[in-house]
Amino acid sequence: MTLGTLATQIGAEALAPPQGKPQAQHSPGIEIDRVHASDLVSDMLRQASPTTLLVTHLVGPQLLRVAELMDVSGVCFVDGRVPEAEALARLAAHGVTVLVSPVDMFETCGRIHAAFPQLSRGEAPSGPVEP
Amino acid sequence: MTTVSYLITGGNYAQAGSASSGVKDMLKRVGAEPQAIRRTMIAAYEAEMNVVIHAHAGHMSVALEGDTVDIEVADDGPGIADIDRAMTEGFSTAPAEARALGFGAGMGLPNIRRHTDHFAIQSVVGRGTRLRFSIRFAPAPGRPETEALSPGPAHGVSLRTIGGLCQACLRCLTACPTQALRLRGRPEGRFHPTLLDGLCIGCTACIAACPTGALTMASAPGVRTLGDHTTLVVPAAFLTQFGPGVSPHDVEIALGELGYSQIVTTPAGEGAGLRDAVVAHARAAATPVPVLSPVCPAVLDLIELRFPSLLDHVAPFLTPIEALQAAMADRDAIFVAACPAQRSALVAAQQGAGENVIEPTALRQAVHTRLREHRTLGARPSAAAAPPPAAPEPASDGVLEVSGLAHVMRVLEDIENGRLPDVAVAELYACDQGCFGSPLFGADPFVARRRWRAWAGECAEFQAVRRTVPLRPRPGLRLDADMARAIAKLAEIDALTKSLPGRHCAMCGAPTCRALAEDVVLGRADLSACVHLADSEGATECS
Numbered sequence: 001m002t003l004g005t006l007a008t009q010i011g012a013e014a015l016a017p018p019q020g021k022p023q024a025q026h027s028p029g030i031e032i033d034r035v036h037a038s039d040l041v042s043d044m045l046r047q048a049s050p051t052t053l054l055v056t057h058l059v060g061p062q063l064l065r066v067a068e069l070m071d072v073s074g075v076c077f078v079d080g081r082v083p084e085a086e087a088l089a090r091l092a093a094h095g096v097t098v099l100v101s102p103v104d105m106f107e108t109c110g111r112i113h114a115a116f117p118q119l120s121r122g123e124a125p126s127g128p129v130e131p
Numbered sequence: 132m133t134t135v136s137y138l139i140t141g142g143n144y145a146q147a148g149s150a151s152s153g154v155k156d157m158l159k160r161v162g163a164e165p166q167a168i169r170r171t172m173i174a175a176y177e178a179e180m181n182v183v184i185h186a187h188a189g190h191m192s193v194a195l196e197g198d199t200v201d202i203e204v205a206d207d208g209p210g211i212a213d214i215d216r217a218m219t220e221g222f223s224t225a226p227a228e229a230r231a232l233g234f235g236a237g238m239g240l241p242n243i244r245r246h247t248d249h250f251a252i253q254s255v256v257g258r259g260t261r262l263r264f265s266i267r268f269a270p271a272p273g274r275p276e277t278e279a280l281s282p283g284p285a286h287g288v289s290l291r292t293i294g295g296l297c298q299a300c301l302r303c304l305t306a307c308p309t310q311a312l313r314l315r316g317r318p319e320g321r322f323h324p325t326l327l328d329g330l331c332i333g334c335t336a337c338i339a340a341c342p343t344g345a346l347t348m349a350s351a352p353g354v355r356t357l358g359d360h361t362t363l364v365v366p367a368a369f370l371t372q373f374g375p376g377v378s379p380h381d382v383e384i385a386l387g388e389l390g391y392s393q394i395v396t397t398p399a400g401e402g403a404g405l406r407d408a409v410v411a412h413a414r415a416a417a418t419p420v421p422v423l424s425p426v427c428p429a430v431l432d433l434i435e436l437r438f439p440s441l442l443d444h445v446a447p448f449l450t451p452i453e454a455l456q457a458a459m460a461d462r463d464a465i466f467v468a469a470c471p472a473q474r475s476a477l478v479a480a481q482q483g484a485g486e487n488v489i490e491p492t493a494l495r496q497a498v499h500t501r502l503r504e505h506r507t508l509g510a511r512p513s514a515a516a517a518p519p520p521a522a523p524e525p526a527s528d529g530v531l532e533v534s535g536l537a538h539v540m541r542v543l544e545d546i547e548n549g550r551l552p553d554v555a556v557a558e559l560y561a562c563d564q565g566c567f568g569s570p571l572f573g574a575d576p577f578v579a580r581r582r583w584r585a586w587a588g589e590c591a592e593f594q595a596v597r598r599t600v601p602l603r604p605r606p607g608l609r610l611d612a613d614m615a616r617a618i619a620k621l622a623e624i625d626a627l628t629k630s631l632p633g634r635h636c637a638m639c640g641a642p643t644c645r646a647l648a649e650d651v652v653l654g655r656a657d658l659s660a661c662v663h664l665a666d667s668e669g670a671t672e673c674s
Contacts, residue, residue, distance in 0.1 A: 030549070030552065039233050040233055040234075040236040040238070041180070041232075041233040041234050041236070042177060042234075042236045042238030042239055042242050043236060043238065044233075045172075045173045045176060045177065045242065046173060046238075046242060049169075056233075058232065058233045060144070060232055060233075061144055061145050061147070061148075062144065062147065062148070062180075062232050062233055062234070063233070065147065065148035065151075065152075065176065066176075068148075068152065069148065069151055069152065069155060069172040069176055070169065070172060070173075073549075095548065095549055095550065
C-alpha cells in the first residue's frame with residue numbers, strides 16, 4: 001500500500017517539503033509493507049527498513065538520523081507534532097515522506113490497524129542469526 | 132587498508148550520527164551488500180550515541196580490509212562499573228535529557244553485540260570506554276566477483292581515431308561521460324586519443340566535441356551495395372538533412388539512384404510500435420517503475436556500466452535498429468548507423484565483421500551530388516509540392532522523453548534514488564532530440580526533427596521484438612575484480628587525488644585529477660604527467 005493511501009485512510013496529513021526546498025524527493029506514492037510504532041531509538045534502528053513506516057512522538061535530530069541511516073521511506077508523527085522546517089527539508093532530501101497524525105499514538109495505531117490489519121503482521125527485517 | 136577517523140563530541144545531539152553517515156557512504160562505494168550495511172549502521176549509530184550521551188569526547192575509527200569492516204569507538208567518559216549489567220537488555224544509566232530524546236532504552240550495547248560478528252568492550256571507571264566490533268560482508272549481489280574485468284564480446288568498440296588529425300585540444304577528454312578517453316604522446320611525437328577497456332558506451336559525445344574530425348565511427352568505407360537487390364536501412368534523421376526544399380521522398384529517390392532497390396526508415400524517436408509495447412509492459416508486469424524503454428543503445432550501455440541497479444527497469448525488448456535487423460535477416464541489407472553504439476549493437480548480433488554497416492557521411496555526400504544533378508537538370512521531383520499535413524503527435528501519456536547525455540545522467544541518478552515515482556515510462560536518448568542529434572548528421576537536431584514531423588515521414592512497419600540475451604552489468608568501473616584489492620586501490624587513489632592540484636586541466640592526458648590518480652594506481656600513467664606538480668617542484672628549487 002502507498003503512504004498516500006494510508007494517510008487518507010487514517011486522517012493524517014502528508015506534509016510537503018518546506019517552501020523553496022526540492023519537491024522531487026517527496027513521494028507519497030512509495031509502497032510500505034510494515035508499520036512500527038516506538039519512541040525508543042534503539043528499537044526503531046532494529047525495526048526500520050526501506051518499506052517500514054515509523055510511527056513516533058520523536059521529532060528531533062535523532063529520528064532524522066535513524067531515517068537517514070536505515071533508508072526509511074516514511075515517518076508518521078503523532079499528536080499533531082510537526083518537526084522544524086530544517087528537519088523537514090532534510091527528511092525530504094533523503095526521500096522520507098512525512099505524515100502528521102492529529103490524534104495520539106494509541107488512536108493513530110488503532111486507525112492504522114483497523115484500516116490495514118495486514119500491516120501489523122509484517123516480519124521484522126532479517127537481521128543476523130540470534131546468538 | 133582504508134582507515135578513516137571521526138571525532139565525536141559529547142552532548143552534541145544535533146551532529147550525532149554524522150560519523151555513522153560517513154561509514155555508510157564508504158561501504159556503499161566499495162559495493163558492500165545492503166544487509167551488512169544495515170547491521171553496520173545499527174552498531175555504529177548505537178556506539179556513536181553512547182559517546183554523545185555519556186562522554187565529553189570520543190572518536191570512531193573505521194578500517195576496511197578484505198571483507199571486514201573494523202570499527203573502534205573510544206571515549207573519555209565515566210566508564211562502566213559493571214559491564215555484565217550494561218550488556219543486559221533494559222539496563223541504562225542515560226540521563227533524563229537523553230531519555231527525553233528516545234535514548235536510554237538499555238538496548239544499545241546488546242544491539243551492537245547482536246548485529247556484529249565480533250564484539251569486545253573494555254572500560255575503566257573514571258577513564259573511559261573502548262568498543263571494538265567488526266562486521267564481515269560480501270559484495271553486493273549482481274556484481275559477481277569472479278567476472279572478468281575485460282568487456283564482453285557484445286561491447287565491441289565502434290569508435291575510430293584518424294591518425295594525424297588530432298591537435299591535442301583535449302576537448303574529447305572532458306566530453307566523455309564515462310571518462311574513457313586518454314590522450315598521451317606517442318614516441319613519434321604525434322597525439323592520438325585512446326580508449327580505456329570497457330568504458331566506451333558508443334555515444335557521440337567525443338565525436339561532437341572534436342573540432343578536426345579525428346574521432347569518428349568505425350565503418351565499412353564508402354557507399355556500398357550488396358548486388359541488385361539491396362535494401363538500405365536508414366535513420367529517419369538522415370532523410371531530413373538536405374535543406375527545407377528537399378523532402379524525405381526526394382532523398383529516397385536519390386538513394387534509389389545510388390543502387391538501393393528498397394529504402395527502409397528506422398523509427399524516429401518515439402518509434403510507434405516500441406512505445407506501445409513498452410507502455411503495455413509497464414501496465415501488465417510487476418516491474419519496478421519507471422520502466423525504461425530501450426530506445427537508445429548508448430543509454431543501455433550507460434546503464435550497464437554506471438547504473439547496473441536499474442537494469443531490471445529496462446523493458447525486455449530490442450532497440451528499434453536491432454529489431455529491424457532481426458526483421459531483415461533474410462534480405463541483403465545495408466544499415467546506416469547513427470552512432471557507434473548502434474553499430475556495436477548491429478555487429479554484435481551478426482556473424483560478419485560489420486561490412487554491411489556504414490556511417491552516414493559518405494552516403495550524405497553521394498546524395499548531395501545526386502540532388503545537385505537533379506537541380507541542374509531542372510527536375511525538381513516533389514520539392515515544389517506543399518508538404519503533406521503534419522503527422523499526428525504520438526500519444527505521450529505518462530511517458531517522459533529525455534534527450535541529451537547530461538539530462539539522461541541526471542534522470543538516471545534520480546531514478547536510482549527513487550525520486551521519479553510519478554513517471555511510468557521513460558524514453559532516454561543520448562543525443563539531443565534522439566538520433567536527429569547525432570553529430571554524424573549535419574543539420575541542427577531541432578530543425579531536422581521538426582522537418583521530419585512536418586513532412587510526415589513514414590517509418591518502417593515496426594514490431595517490438597523481445598530481447599533474448601539479457602542485459603548484464605559491465606564491470607568496467609570496478610577497480611579490481613577482487614574486492615579486497617579494490618578497497619586498497621580506492622584508498623591509494625583517494626590519497627593520491629588529494630596530493631594533486633585539483634585544476635582538472637587535462638594537460639596530463641586524463642580528464643580530471645582523480646582520473647590521473649586512478650591511472651597512476653592502476654599502472655596506466657606516471658605521476659610525472661602532471662604539469663603542475665612539476666612546476667611547483669621547480670619553484671621550490673628556485674627559492
